[in-house]
Amino acid sequence: xxxxxxxxxxxxxxxxxxxxxxxxxxxxxxxxxxxxxxxxxxxxxxxxxxxxxxxxxxxxxxxxxxxxxxxxxxxxxxxxxxxxxxxxxxxxxxxxxxxxxxxxxxxxxxxxxxxxxxxxxxxxxxxxxxxxxxxxxxxxxxxxxxxxxxxxxxxxxxxxxxxxxxxxxxxxxxxxxxxxxxxxxxxxxxxxxxxxxxxxxxxxxxxxxxxxxxxxxxxxxxxxxxxxxxxxxxxxxxxxxxxxxxxxxxxxxxxxxxxxxxxxxxxxxxxxxxxxxxxxxxxxxxxxxxxxxxxxxxxxxxxxxxxxxxxxxxxxxxxxxxxxxxxxxxxxxxxxxxxxx
Ligand code: KG4
Ligand code: ZN
Numbered sequence: 001x002x003x004x005x006x007x008x009x010x011x012x013x014x015x016x017x018x019x020x021x022x023x024x025x026x027x028x029x030x031x032x033x034x035x036x037x038x039x040x041x042x043x044x045x046x047x048x049x050x051x052x053x054x055x056x057x058x059x060x061x062x063x064x065x066x067x068x069x070x071x072x073x074x075x076x077x078x079x080x081x082x083x084x085x086x087x088x089x090x091x092x093x094x095x096x097x098x099x100x101x102x103x104x105x106x107x108x109x110x111x112x113x114x115x116x117x118x119x120x121x122x123x124x125x126x127x128x129x130x131x132x133x134x135x136x137x138x139x140x141x142x143x144x145x146x147x148x149x150x151x152x153x154x155x156x157x158x159x160x161x162x163x164x165x166x167x168x169x170x171x172x173x174x175x176x177x178x179x180x181x182x183x184x185x186x187x188x189x190x191x192x193x194x195x196x197x198x199x200x201x202x203x204x205x206x207x208x209x210x211x212x213x214x215x216x217x218x219x220x221x222x223x224x225x226x227x228x229x230x231x232x233x234x235x236x237x238x239x240x241x242x243x244x245x246x247x248x249x250x251x252x253x254x255x256x257x258x259x260x261x262x263x264x265x266x267x268x269x270x271x272x273x274x275x276x277x278x279x280x281x282x283x284x285x286x287x288x289x290x291x292x293x294x295x296x297x298x299x300x301x302x303x304x305x306x307x308x309x310x311x312x313x314x315x316x317x318x319x320x321x322x323x324x325x326x327x328x329x330x331x332x333x334x335x336x337x338x339x340x341x
Contacts, residue, residue, distance in 0.1 A: 001074045002066070003315065004098065005308025006055075008091030009083025009111045010137065011035075011042045013054040014304035017066035017073075021120055021312035025066035027305040030054045037177045041167070048086035055094045062304075073104055077311020080108035080321075081331030082138065088327035096323055107311045108321040108337040111302075112139060113149075115268035117310035118295035118303070125313075126293060129262045133253045135277070136269035136302075137163035137178070142207045142252060143333065144260045148313070151333045154256050155207025162245060162271045165211040169218055169241055173234055183238050184274050190235030192243035192276070195221060199248050207252055214244050246277045254284050264291045272300035314338070 002025065007014040016027040032050045036042045063069055078095035081088060092108075099106040116132050128148055134141040140157040160168070163180050170179020175186065197217050200210040218241050225232035257265055265285055271277060278294055285292040299306060319338035328335075 003075045003077050003308040003312045004073045005304035006078040006091045006095045007304040007307045008051045008087050009079045011047050012302040013051050013058055015058045015062035016304035016308050017062055018305050018308035021309045022124055024305045026062045027303055028058055028062045029303055030058055040171055040177055044084045044086055047084055051087055051090035055090055070102060075105040075315045077107050077109050077308050079111045079307050080325055081328030083111055085327050085329045092327050105315050106321055107314045108325045109307045109310045110331050110333060110335055112333050114306040114310045116266060118268055118299040118306035119266050119293045120309050121299055121305055122295045123293050130264035130266050131257045131260055131262050132266040134269045135162040135271035140209050142256050157209045159210050159212040165215055172219055186235055187239040187242045190239030192239040194236035195240040197240055197244040199244055207256055242276050246280050250280045250284050257290055267294040270301040273297035
């Protein structure tokens, strides 16, 4: 079954063709990062316009690269939310048009479920139960998945999402946009023990996360160094900040797995591309004999292959989405796309 996947929830226009939820036949991403760079963040109206310009040519290119044409598509999966509503609408409208023209099965996908299913592209079908840690520009969520498509939210961020904090600290350090990957690269040259930044909400307290205090501590440290006439060691600041973020994330994820009695951890979302998060999570999971599944970095960040994969598993269960489905900026993970097929 060849599923066409479409993703336009934020600043990446993405179209992919995936066979049986696993084999990527094409996976095209048109990034708008350069359009948003000068604003230091994603501007919703600019994002919507860019999606509009890109979606149709990208659709035909993705099919061509997969070596198929519209008539060969067996189903269409599209991100319904969460995300920027004007951005989501563009992908949703394109998907609906294809479905109406071809009369093929249609399924709406939760973007965050897509991030989980990026793992199925890399590792094949993953059986539940597991704990998944979802970290992106908009979300930080620790979720227990006892059975397919059942999501028990254990904790989430009380303020900034992890990617958002990475981007803000990177911006403060003058690194550019999006800052996460730039900060990751810089941190590799620094000493992560150099500065002891605060770790908020230890795993004994709860599975929620908070990064605003840490962010403030970084700003205060750099400003104090500058005021004292010293040039703050940017590499060390980056490495020490990253360590403070990642240490808490890993500790909570491991604790959640123990708490729920599961042997498997799945990582997903853009921050899942972070070198240190991948490394420390692997180390700590290994110490406890837990299986850790992570998509390759390029499938952690937003793409449409993950949407096609998540959609495939829903379609396979006979789930279908009504064509009247609306874009939803704050779609909960527990949302089910279905009217029975
Ligand atoms: O999942 P994603 O592509 O988009 C959302 O759904 O939000 O995540 C994007 C976020 C951005 O904040 C970006 O800076 C961050 O993921 N990111 C990283 C890395 N690569 C991407 N953060 C830290 N280290 C990275 N290597
Ligand atoms: Zn995402």
